[in-house]
Amino acid sequence: MVLLVTMTLAAIWTVMGRSLLKATIGLAVTSAVLSIIIFRLGSPLAAVFELSVCTGLITVVFVSTISLTKPLTHKDITEMSRKRHKRFIYLPVILALTAFLIIRSGAPKGLIMSMGESVHNVAEVLWDMRQLDMFGQVILIIAGALGVVVLFAEGKNGAK
Amino acid sequence: MMPSLLILIPLFVIMAINLPKHTGRRLAFYLALTLFAAQMVLAVFHQKFFVTSEAAGIDRFFRVDLSIDYLGVAALVCMGLVSMSSLFVSRYMPLDEPERFKFTNLLVIMSIGMCGIVMARDIFSLYVFLEITAITSFILIAFKKDIYGLEGAFKYLMLSAIATIFMLLSIAAILLVSKDTSFVSISEALKTSAGQPVIIAAIAVFLCGLFIKGGIFPFHGWLPDAYASSPAPVSVLLAGIVTKVAGVYTIIRVTMLFGSTAALNNVLLSLGALSVLVGAFAALGQDNFKRMLAYSSISQVGYIVLGIGAGTPLGIFAAIFHFFNHAMFKSLLFVNGAALEKETGTVSMSKMGGLSQAMPVTGWTSVVGMLSAAGIPPLAGFWSKLLIIVALWQAGRYAYAGIAVFAGVVTLGYLLTMQRKVFFGKLAAGMDGVKEAGFGIVMPSIILASIVVLTGLLFPFLLQSFAIPIKEMLTH
Numbered sequence: 001m002v003l004l005v006t007m008t009l010a011a012i013w014t015v016m017g018r019s020l021l022k023a024t025i026g027l028a029v030t031s032a033v034l035s036i037i038i039f040r041l042g043s044p045l046a047a048v049f050e051l052s053v054c055t056g057l058i059t060v061v062f063v064s065t066i067s068l069t070k071p072l073t074h075k076d077i078t079e080m081s082r083k084r085h086k087r088f089i090y091l092p093v094i095l096a097l098t099a100f101l102i103i104r105s106g107a108p109k110g111l112i113m114s115m116g117e118s119v120h121n122v123a124e125v126l127w128d129m130r131q132l133d134m135f136g137q138v139i140l141i142i143a144g145a146l147g148v149v150v151l152f153a154e155g156k157n158g159a160k
Numbered sequence: 161m162m163p164s165l166l167i168l169i170p171l172f173v174i175m176a177i178n179l180p181k182h183t184g185r186r187l188a189f190y191l192a193l194t195l196f197a198a199q200m201v202l203a204v205f206h207q208k209f210f211v212t213s214e215a216a217g218i219d220r221f222f223r224v225d226l227s228i229d230y231l232g233v234a235a236l237v238c239m240g241l242v243s244m245s246s247l248f249v250s251r252y253m254p255l256d257e258p259e260r261f262k263f264t265n266l267l268v269i270m271s272i273g274m275c276g277i278v279m280a281r282d283i284f285s286l287y288v289f290l291e292i293t294a295i296t297s298f299i300l301i302a303f304k305k306d307i308y309g310l311e312g313a314f315k316y317l318m319l320s321a322i323a324t325i326f327m328l329l330s331i332a333a334i335l336l337v338s339k340d341t342s343f344v345s346i347s348e349a350l351k352t353s354a355g356q357p358v359i360i361a362a363i364a365v366f367l368c369g370l371f372i373k374g375g376i377f378p379f380h381g382w383l384p385d386a387y388a389s390s391p392a393p394v395s396v397l398l399a400g401i402v403t404k405v406a407g408v409y410t411i412i413r414v415t416m417l418f419g420s421t422a423a424l425n426n427v428l429l430s431l432g433a434l435s436v437l438v439g440a441f442a443a444l445g446q447d448n449f450k451r452m453l454a455y456s457s458i459s460q461v462g463y464i465v466l467g468i469g470a471g472t473p474l475g476i477f478a479a480i481f482h483f484f485n486h487a488m489f490k491s492l493l494f495v496n497g498a499a500l501e502k503e504t505g506t507v508s509m510s511k512m513g514g515l516s517q518a519m520p521v522t523g524w525t526s527v528v529g530m531l532s533a534a535g536i537p538p539l540a541g542f543w544s545k546l547l548i549i550v551a552l553w554q555a556g557r558y559a560y561a562g563i564a565v566f567a568g569v570v571t572l573g574y575l576l577t578m579q580r581k582v583f584f585g586k587l588a589a590g591m592d593g594v595k596e597a598g599f600g601i602v603m604p605s606i607i608l609a610s611i612v613v614l615t616g617l618l619f620p621f622l623l624q625s626f627a628i629p630i631k632e633m634l635t636h
Contacts, residue, residue, distance in 0.1 A: 133285055136292060139171070139273070140288070140292055140295060143299070146265055146299070
């Protein structure tokens with residue numbers, strides 16, 4: 001429960017953070033707590049992936065990208081600070097509605113839960129059971145790399 | 161040969177056009193064209209080419225669960241035709257050679273995503289291929305890197321991310337009752353657990369994700385901006401096939417998977433009717449040619465959803481048939497839009513006028529597309545809309561049948577207005593030097609118009625060849 005609350009608070013901080021850098025740190029904290037939860041639920045390898053990729057690699061990528069952006073002027077910051085809270089007006093409403101629906105519906109009764117095959121070998125899961133998804137991930141990476149080339153390449157006269 | 165070749169061959173084409181630098185660039189257009197033509201041939205004759213038994217050939221080494229049925233054939237043929245049209249249109253757009261090369265690469269990668277969506281028999285794999293299509297769509301919408309394209313791409317990305325969250329949440333909930341994510345296991349599990357609130361919520365949330373992908377009202381916010389601000393070949397692709405495969409095709413597939421219940425049919429009918437009406441009325445007031453066609457697409461997709469919501473084999477067949485017809489006539493209209501944009505330098509219909517003399521082929525083919533979209537016999541669109549209306553009537557959904565008829569009249573209204581503004585009357589000021597678009601744009605418009613006409617004229621043959629196998633597929 002403590003971990004779930006911590007993760008939720010970190011996620012809210014990420015979304016409502018005033019600066020991109022603080023939001024990135026919030027995201028890293030959220031991922032780190034999530035990886036602890038995954039570990040406690042009995043999937044240590046998934047927790048390792050979550051920690052190394054989402055907490056580590058993604059945070060580094062975000063911070064690197066933020067460092068390439070132009071910082072906002074003082075006037076822009078003041079203007080954004082004035083207006084930003086209006087954007088979050090729906091957040092407490094949605095949170096309250098979701099909490100009400102979850103409390104009202106309670107634990108699912110009569111749900112016939114299925115126990116799938118118990119597989120402990122990550123290699124078997126990735127390369128044997130989910131080959132098509134691994135192929136899809138490779139294609140996604142190729143598409144992402146091509147997207148970076150297309151969207152960030154300089155034009156003929158050096159224009160970006 | 162195995163169905164997985166339809167996703168492996170495009171990967172080899174990507175390698176073939178990228179590894180040898182200069183040769184690859186010169187051959188990229190022709191290799192991509194050959195690939196899309198081959199995809200269509202393999203799809204149409206899949207029963208001769210593909211072994212469907214388990215673990216045969218490549219599938220034993222590359223253990224995947226892919227298969228093609230008649231629904232998949234319709235989608236794959238549409239993909240091939242629309243992709244080829246988009247490729248031809250890209251040759252005549254103001255793009256330099258490196259940009260055209262990157263466009264070809266993205267188009268081939270997108271085809272991998274869409275082939276995977278069509279052939280996947282696992283819900284998580286379906287999600288992965290939906291993401292491939294979404295990422296490439298986002299990049300293509302922002303291709304020109306102007307402010308409008310970036311805005312359209314950003315809106316698409318944000319709503320697509322919400323759709324992704326919905327789908328993943330849904331898959332997680334479904335995994336509570338299903339032993340794995342294959343369609344077979346989910347179908348078995350839902351026989352015992354379909355009435356559970358968690359599962360009902362999961363199905364609803366998954367469908368919301370697909371409604372976003374398909375641009376169905378009220379989840380359509382990204383669509384007009386994305387269609388209007390993307391480059392012409394990308395608009396052809398988005399309108400012709402991307403929203404259809406990623407949204408509508410997947411809705412048909414998961415409706416067959418989750419089971420057609422009364423509640424689900426009511427939701428589909430309501431949203432379909434709203435899409436039909438909102439799209440049609442929104443298109444009425446547009447001056448931007450592409451934005452008008454975007455709203456028209458929302459309306460036409462609404463017809464497909466109405467057909468699915470009828471809940472009968474005739475309704476599903478009519479939805480699939482309209483899926484095909486819409487891909488053809490909407491791509492045709494966007495190809496015409498590309499020709500107009502290239503030759504006149506504008507997409508504003510109020511600045512155009514009397515262009516039928518200067519652009520006779522574009523004019524005549526747009527008449528074909530317009531009449532088919534409006535449901536005028538004997539063109540293809542008439543038959544599919546008629547079947548949807550008949551299916552709704554037979555299912556006792558008289559009000560929805562009435563809405564479909566009424567919206568058809570509104571559709572005729574805005575499309576006729578478009579024809580009058582753009583092609584009829586006196587030549588508008590500043591349009592003196594306008595001439596017919598080049599062969600690369602005119603040829604796909606002639607081919608697409610011919611398909612629209614022939615599909616309408618050969619409808620009785622299509623009914624025999626496709627409707628009965630689709631009916632058998634749905635009832636077994």
